[in-house]
Amino acid sequence: MISTSTRYQIITTNMTRTKALIENDAAVKREIEYYNKTIKTIKTIDEFIKNDRVFKFAMKAYGLEDMAYGKALFRKLLQEGVASPTSMVNKMSNPLYKEFAKAFDFQGKGAEATSAASATTEAVEKYVQQTLEQREGNDNQGVRLALYFKRKASSITTTMGILADKAIMEFVQTTFNIPKAAAKADIDIQVRHLEKILDVKDFQDPKKVDMLIQRFSAMWDMNNASVAATSPVLTLFNQSTDQGIGLDLMMSIAKLRRGGW
Incomplete structure (x- = not known):
């Protein structure tokens, strides 16, 4: 196995090519295509939470894949939103929760939340990055x-x-x-x-x-x-x-x- 430094350099020297290889992986490509086709059709928090495939994609994109089982928690976070300083997400120490709630801001944007860049193109980019990091972590x-x-x-x-x-x-x-x-x-x-x-x-x-x-x-x-x-x-x-x-x-x-x- 090559060293951590060498592998890191191989990946980052041409990150565009590295990510393209991930995007063209058959399994990843299927998930991206489904997400892109579906996300903008979702207009409510309940629709978002109930579509397990879309919800898990979004959770992985924002680094919360291990918490995908906690749908009740995330329903509450999305319902309260991020605008109020007393909302639950603003009291949580892990910044990933707030980043997720801002990305899918149903409380602030309503039905338009899933058309925002943070819920579409940015979510897909983050999903690819997360997949890359996870796969590299399997080896090192x-x-x-x-x-x-x-x-x-x-x-x-x-x-x-x-x-x-x-x-x-x-x-x-x-x-x-x-x-x-x-x-x-x-x-x-x-x-x-x-x-x-x-x-x-x-x-x-x-x-x-x-x-x-x-x-x-x-x-x-x-x-x-x-x-x-x-x-x-x-x-x-x-x-x-x-x-x-x-x-x-x-x-x-x-x-x-x-x-x-």
């Missing part, structure tokens, strides 16, 4: 986390935003070698610790985001040596790697040290 969860961080980093503007997103937090824990047990500490202590080791403003800088992904990839492979790459060069000459750490991983670590992270 580190690649999935790297892709997720690249996609979500700019939306994280506070340290609390890191703590609120489990995947982002796992990325940060891995990148900076923070023990998982640290998550049991008081929230204020966690915030202070994170602010000592990173500046969340860096998440708005594409170059710094890429550097963080590079560091994460090296740390992920070092912590999961069994999935780290065997260098193609060493394989060609029938040489083994030390403890599963490939040449490309060692080079990545060397670059990180030179970069001062």
